[in-house]
Amino acid sequence: MNVAELTKHVKAGEVKEIHFISMEGGSFVIHALMDNKSHPVVNDHGETMHIASVEEGRKTLVNLKGDVQLFLVQPAVYEEMVGQDSTPQASKEPIPLHGNSMGERNN
Incomplete structure (x- = not known):
């Protein structure tokens, strides 16, 4: 889906x-x-959209x-080491969607 389609799905609560x-x-x-499936957001050429930063x-x-x-989300790299858990753990941290830019403060 592209950004316009994503916007429609978000507005519909999907x-x-x-x-x-x-x-x-x-x-x-x-x-x-x-629907418990991950859908990549694509650019105008139908290619997976890459962004340089959270901002x-x-x-x-x-x-x-x-x-x-x-x-x-930061996927974990699988390490094949004796005694290590065989299930890689990804880091998933909530961040604000419409946050302030770096350096700005709410007063």
Whole structure:
């Protein structure tokens, strides 16, 4: 789905969560969680949209209106070590969708 479709799904209350997923190389991809499935957000060319930062992602989603949670997700790398848990654990931290820019404060 593209950003316009994502906006419609959020407005309809169909999106449970939005994830900014950290990728190797420092970029992020945006996924929407709908019906317990993760749907990547694509650009105008139908390719998975990559964003350089959380702030860029917020700017991309600035027109989203609705009750949806945003999470920063950092997948764990699987380590094959004796005695380690065989299930990789990802980090999933809630962040505000429409937060202040870096350095700005609410007074």
